[in-house]
Amino acid sequence: METPKKSYxxxxxxxxxxxxxxAIAEFKKIIEAxxxxxxxxxxxxxxxxxxxxxxxxxxxxxxVLNLNSGNHHAHLLLAKSYQNIGAHDLARDExxxxxxxxxxxxxxxxxxxxxxxxxxxxxxxxxEYEKLLTYGSDHNRFADLLQLYNFNGDYTKVKNLVPDxxxxxxxxxxxxxxMLLNELEIAEKRVFLQSKPRILLVTLSNRCNLNCxxxxxxxxxxxxxxxxxxxxxxxxxxxxxxxxxxxxxxxVERFKDLFxxxxxxxxxxxxxxxxALLITEEWADRLASRHNIGLTISIDSVDKKIYEQxxxxxxxxxxxxxxxMLNKARNKHSSNMTLSLRATIMKSNFDQLEKFIEFARxxxxxxxxxxxxxxxxxxxxxxxxxxxxxxxxxxxQATPKxxxxxxxxxxxxxxxxxxxxxxxxxxxxxxxxxxxNKPVESKKPVCFRPWKQIAMNVKGDIFPECLCSESIxxxxxxxxxxxxxxxxxxxxxKKLPEYEFTxxxxxxxxxxxxxxxxxxFTFV
Ligand SMILES: C[S@@+](CC[C@H](N)C(=O)[O-])C[C@H]1O[C@@H](n2cnc3c(N)ncnc32)[C@H](O)[C@@H]1O
Ligand code: SF4
Numbered sequence: 001m002e003t004p005k006k007s008y009x010x011x012x013x014x015x016x017x018x019x020x021x022x023a024i025a026e027f028k029k030i031i032e033a034x035x036x037x038x039x040x041x042x043x044x045x046x047x048x049x050x051x052x053x054x055x056x057x058x059x060x061x062x063x064v065l066n067l068n069s070g071n072h073h074a075h076l077l078l079a080k081s082y083q084n085i086g087a088h089d090l091a092r093d094e095x096x097x098x099x100x101x102x103x104x105x106x107x108x109x110x111x112x113x114x115x116x117x118x119x120x121x122x123x124x125x126x127x128e129y130e131k132l133l134t135y136g137s138d139h140n141r142f143a144d145l146l147q148l149y150n151f152n153g154d155y156t157k158v159k160n161l162v163p164d165x166x167x168x169x170x171x172x173x174x175x176x177x178x179m180l181l182n183e184l185e186i187a188e189k190r191v192f193l194q195s196k197p198r199i200l201l202v203t204l205s206n207r208c209n210l211n212c213x214x215x216x217x218x219x220x221x222x223x224x225x226x227x228x229x230x231x232x233x234x235x236x237x238x239x240x241x242x243x244x245x246x247x248x249x250x251x252v253e254r255f256k257d258l259f260x261x262x263x264x265x266x267x268x269x270x271x272x273x274x275x276a277l278l279i280t281e282e283w284a285d286r287l288a289s290r291h292n293i294g295l296t297i298s299i300d301s302v303d304k305k306i307y308e309q310x311x312x313x314x315x316x317x318x319x320x321x322x323x324x325m326l327n328k329a330r331n332k333h334s335s336n337m338t339l340s341l342r343a344t345i346m347k348s349n350f351d352q353l354e355k356f357i358e359f360a361r362x363x364x365x366x367x368x369x370x371x372x373x374x375x376x377x378x379x380x381x382x383x384x385x386x387x388x389x390x391x392x393x394x395x396x397q398a399t400p401k402x403x404x405x406x407x408x409x410x411x412x413x414x415x416x417x418x419x420x421x422x423x424x425x426x427x428x429x430x431x432x433x434x435x436x437n438k439p440v441e442s443k444k445p446v447c448f449r450p451w452k453q454i455a456m457n458v459k460g461d462i463f464p465e466c467l468c469s470e471s472i473x474x475x476x477x478x479x480x481x482x483x484x485x486x487x488x489x490x491x492x493x494k495k496l497p498e499y500e501f502t503x504x505x506x507x508x509x510x511x512x513x514x515x516x517x518x519x520x521f522t523f524v
Contacts, residue, residue, distance in 0.1 A: 201455035435512025445496035447519035
């Protein structure tokens with residue numbers, strides 16, 4: 001029989017080479033010989049963790065911590081194991097212990113900063129980012145920290161930090177310089193901005209291969225002007241996020257050329273909103289071979305008959321064929337593309353919420369986005385405006401189940417379906433209630449989009465964000481440059497910090513149904 005030292009080394013090689021069963025057998029041998037061998041228990045736990053046997057991993061890490069309560073690597077993996085089985089409170093306690101551990105190293109702080117941020121524990125995330133800064137300047141992490149300060153309302157910290165950096169030209173690249181200036185202008189609540197937009201939602205045309213009954217694209221065809229296209233290209237160096245939509249972008253001939261022109265902008269993330277029915281093999285390959293692409297595919301039903309009623313002119317079989325083709329291209333390129341399923345919820349599909357999540361799992365979607373139907377005038381499909389109590393009750397009953405399913409399949413769920421008002425408050429969306437109950441001071445301003453974004457809808461109207469009610473211009477009379485600091489945009493920037501909305505802002509943004517993260521961060 002090998003010595004414990006030898007078994008330990010063999011076990012670690014098995015773990016490295018993903019032969020977890022063999023690794024586990026080696027570590028168990030050591031534990032049989034030396035019951036209190038801390039390293040062997042730790043490596044056993046790590047092998048179980050990597051094998052996704054989280055309950056067994058938890059037992060092993062608890063044993064490690066009985067032997068040595070100061071093993072912060074064990075606290076960290078124990079926390080992550082708890083997180084994986086959905087025991088979020090236990091996970092938070094463990095994360096806090098790691099964060100208080102004085103000798104935690106750089107990689108641990110990186111991991112913690114990201115974990116705290118994704119768990120929405122922003123105060124703790126800020127502390128971790130601040131610790132990371134002591135290791136030297138990292139542009140990405142510094143940008144995250146500034147965004148977190150502004151998100152938390154710590155405007156003074158941004159105002160103290162940024163001017164010196166700008167003056168000393170520490171961030172010479174125009175992308176980073178613009179980001180710093182923009183965060184400073186948000187903190188100062190400027191109404192006229194020197195910084196350029198960081199997020200664009202561009203509608204190239206309303207031309208489409210489909211004719212969905214709820215769509216506001218209208219019948220007369222329009223195309224974005226060449227002048228606006230040139231302005232958009234001139235903004236590429238400043239952009240963090242660029243979303244393309246139509247109509248249907250894959251019907252627009254110049255889209256290929258525009259997409260190719262984005263190639264050299266390494267900080268830029270792009271999202272394409274599409275019905276996916278015109279994606280060719282060539283496009284699938286092009287998309288999957290690029291970095292930082294998100295494809296948002298509108299699938300309003302997973303039932304063929306209803307899909308073809310809503311997505312009028314579309315074929316469900318083609319959709320499925322194209323999803324398979326996209327996933328093949330994603331696998332071929334080991335792509336980091338994010339695939340999102342978007343469903344517009346209405347009377348015909350409200351009963352498919354669980355099925356959307358199952359479908360998303362079957363076709364390897366990363367995100368499911370549920371958005372309410374919006375309508376101009378009376379629309380029998382609009383269960384939200386019509387306050388169809390029975391249907392809304394059934395949605396609220398389905399909500400815990402779909403959240404659980406999404407968690408189980410590791411699908412991010414962006415659920416923007418509104419809750420009913422107080423008189424019918426049988427339903428609860430904890431995030432929205434939490435925001436509602438916060439004092440007004442701490443909510444101001446509820447949204448930073450007018451400082452960061454220009455968005456164009458399918459009618460050609462331009463807004464700070466498509467959720468807004470009052471347009472700041474339109475694609476037929478205005479360019480992006482015209483609207484960025486025009487009178488209406490300045491009114492948005494003046495009213496939001498005063499918590500004065502009239503009817504320009506969407507009530508779902510003010511109530512918290514649209515999470516503040518969406519309205520303030522660039523990426524959710
Ligand atoms: C106008 S479409 C353009 C992109 C593409 N043709 C598509 O269908 O994904 C953009 C998004 O708006 C959604 N949409 C269309 N009409 C809507 C409505 N009345 N209310 C809410 N969302 C709507 C679509 O389902 C799609 O996700
Ligand atoms: S929702 Fe999208 S696919 Fe449907 S008609 Fe409108 S633009 Fe076309």
